[in-house]
Amino acid sequence: MLNYIDLSYNKFFGEISPNWGWSRNLKSFKVSHNNIAGSIPSELANATKLEILDLSYNQLAGKIPNELGGLKLLFNLELNDNQLSGNVPTEFGFLSELALLNLAVNRLSGSVPEEFGQCSKLLYLNLSNNKLTAMVPSQIGRLHSLQDLDLSHNLFTEELPSELGYLSSLETLNLSYNQFSGYIPNTFNTMSSLTAVDVSYNMLAGPLPNSKAFRNASAKAFEHNKGLCCNAMMKKSKRKYSKMVLVSIIAPILSTLILLSVILGTFFTRSSRVRNMVEPEGAGERENCVTIRGFDGKLMYESLIQATEDFNPKYCIGRGGSGSVYKAMLPTGQVFAVKKLHEIDDDDEVANLKSFSNEIDALTEVKHRNIVKLYGFCSHAKYSFLVYEYLEGGSLAKMLASEEKAKQLDWNKRIQVVKGVANALTYMHHECFPPVIHRDISSSNILLDSEYEARVLDFGTARILNPDLSKLISFAGTFGYSAPELAYGTEANEKCDVYSYGVLALEVIMGKHPEDLLLSLSLPESIIGHRLTLKDLLDYRLPPPEDPIGEEVVFTIKLAFSCLQTKPQSRPTMNKFLKSFQLENQPHQIH
Incomplete structure (x- = not known):
């Protein structure tokens, strides 16, 4: 049939x-x-x-x-x-x-x-x-x-x-x-x-x-x-028009003086462009801020701009919900991953800078082997970006998209990737206080080192959950991974990450994003147990897994489906998810 x-x-x-x-x-x-x-x-x-x-x-x-x-x-x-x-x-x-x-x-x-x-x-x-x-x-x-x-x-x-x-x-x-x-x-x-x-x-x-x-x-x-x-x-245009009329009736020598003052003002503005974040509270909120641990901030900023040729697309190695990642190789031989954030609206500059700085403060406290190391950040008049360690393996998304590289990522390594991301989220949800929500878990935001150890990138959309503030109305994340409740402005909590993680886990096993599968799950008669066999859920580019890794693959698929429950409260916590991996040959259903 x-x-x-x-x-x-x-x-x-x-x-x-x-x-x-x-x-x-x-x-x-x-x-x-x-x-x-x-x-x-x-x-x-x-x-x-x-x-x-x-x-x-x-x-x-x-x-x-x-x-x-x-x-x-x-x-x-x-x-x-x-x-x-x-x-x-x-x-x-x-x-x-x-x-x-x-x-x-x-x-x-x-x-x-x-x-x-x-x-x-x-x-x-x-x-x-x-x-x-x-x-x-x-x-x-x-x-x-x-x-x-x-x-x-x-x-x-x-x-x-x-x-x-x-x-x-x-x-x-x-x-x-x-x-x-x-x-x-x-x-x-x-x-x-x-x-x-x-x-x-x-x-x-x-x-x-x-x-x-x-x-x-x-x-x-x-x-x-x-x-x-x-x-x-239109208002700016009217002001500019008035000034043009005024200037047109003033003597040329006065125009020259005005031009000279503009040039001098620009010179002094540029000479004080980069400021360290260690300033009195409230000072310089609209100025440029650079802080990169272990480096001279201004010099490092200029070096990164030169290394990426002003963020030329040819250096782009990935894209996430909050910005694009570029590879920056300095003359010293040091290599960094630079995440250039989306442009900030001028009207919200002060509020965004404060929020941005608070986010970075939280990120610098996160230290885990499955989380990409953050060196620092820059909030500049022209660019805002984060500076991370560079991992040679690149993003999980690019590896799965490559026929050759996907074959190198065998079943043992794929289970290792799934467990590594679970480790990172467990740390963020259950070992950080207050808990940290990533909100943009996707294959583009998972980097791999030379040993195929997974590390989570892109905390640009992360938020620290305060006990009295759990509703985050603005949507953040990558389409195809975000929990359905986020689209309606409902409560954002750890279960949003759990849903995204379920999508990611299936993507690792299937070798591609499970978009058709996710659409089917929204129907009364889902495809689980009715249309797809286990073979349909496995990446065809790899030979079928044999025991004992085969049992872990099957168990991973079952746990991934448990993360995709429509009701957030029906999804497991990452702590329970991780512990379930430690139960040998006991694929209990978790709630």
């Missing part, structure tokens, strides 16, 4: 046989990244138990069959990167379980169906790089669970519907390269979850919303529009 098949990443060609539709028990059909041509057979709609359909990255052409809208259990539909044409089927609006829909990079035309507003469980919607026209339907604003919306590179016209501002869970919004006109609606001011936005290459005008996503976005996110501006910019 076939219920799961994945033929992705091969060199298959030809067409999809309509006979697949007669596999009535088929729940997942994935043939992405091949050279399959022809059309999508409408007979696939006969496989009424389908939950996952991934035909992306092929050469499929023709229209999308309307019959696919009858797959009532479908929650993941990926038809992107093909040559599909025609309209987007209105029947897709009746896919009530749909969580992910990707139709990007095709030749689709017409308008977006209003019926999409009925897909209440939709989390990800990508219709970019098509030829879609007309107005974006206001019904899209009903998708209150939507987190990622990409409508870029289309032919959309008219004004943006104000209802888009009601997407309370939206984190990423890309409307670039269209023909939108008019003002950006005021409702966009209330999009508190929004972290990334791009409205460039349109015909928009008027003030920008005053939300954090718009304030933090770079100028490229707004370029090539009719006349976008923000209130602060």
Whole structure:
């Protein structure tokens, strides 16, 4: 009885046989990244138990069959990167379980169906790089669970519907390269979850919303529009205009004196740019702060900037929820990992600097063999970054992504990695007072040394839990690893890290991020024990594990699933998780 098949990443060609539709028990059909041509057979709609359909990255052409809208259990539909044409089927609006829909990079035309507003469980919607026209339907604003919306590179016209501002869970919004006109609606001011936005290459005008996503976005996110501006910019512009008028009627010699004073002021400002953190309390809060243990702060700052060539992307070795990591090799031969943090909004500079300094104070107290050593930090007018020890093994994410390196990470080493991260989190949760929450556990934030010992990186989003402050409303972390309750601003505690750790543990065993598995777990009939076998959960690049390590692999999988419970209180503590590893051949269920 076939219920799961994945033929992705091969060199298959030809067409999809309509006979697949007669596999009535088929729940997942994935043939992405091949050279399959022809059309999508409408007979696939006969496989009424389908939950996952991934035909992306092929050469499929023709229209999308309307019959696919009858797959009532479908929650993941990926038809992107093909040559599909025609309209987007209105029947897709009746896919009530749909969580992910990707139709990007095709030749689709017409308008977006209003019926999409009925897909209440939709989390990800990508219709970019098509030829879609007309107005974006206001019904899209009903998708209150939507987190990622990409409508870029289309032919959309008219004004943006104000209802888009009601997407309370939206984190990423890309409307670039269209023909939108008019003002950006005021409702966009209330999009508190929004972290990334791009409205460039349109015909928009008027003030920008005053939300954090718009304030933090770079100028490229707004370029090539009719006349976008923000209130602060307009006020500055008026002041600059007044000064220009004044200067234009003053004698040239006075202009020369003003210019000279500006040059001298700049010189003295630069000469006092770097200050040590050991200052009277409250002094220099808006100045630049550098402190790197065992090094001259100013000299070290300049050396790191030169070593990374002003943070040139070619030195980037990883990305996390709070910034990017660069390899910096100094002339002395010393090598450091430098995490450049995301830009800080000028309006919040003082508050952010104080919060940043408090975080670093907590980090310097953390000393553990499974936690990357922190040397110091810099909060500068141009850059803010953390300075860590450099580990030759690189990130776990890059190792798993490499066919060659992944094979070097055998089952013994993978269990060692899982235990090492558990050691670090146990220390943070149960041996630090108050407890430390990482909140961004992911494979990109796990570094490996030459002996494949795992060390946890990126405490940029960590918080110290005070007894009287447990609610952290702002979301931090990496998409795909964060506990579901964080998206709703609920209490942030150690159980958030436990969930992320469960995702990470499965990723180590499977060799890839378990995204399909996580989506399946949200359904009443999950894939556990119904669709996947143990073999499906193991990295195919390694030979099957033999006992005794085989028993540890199986036990690790069971413990990882216990970490993915929807209710935080049902997840184990890291202390119990670690202790369970010490119970030989006793795979007890933990609560």
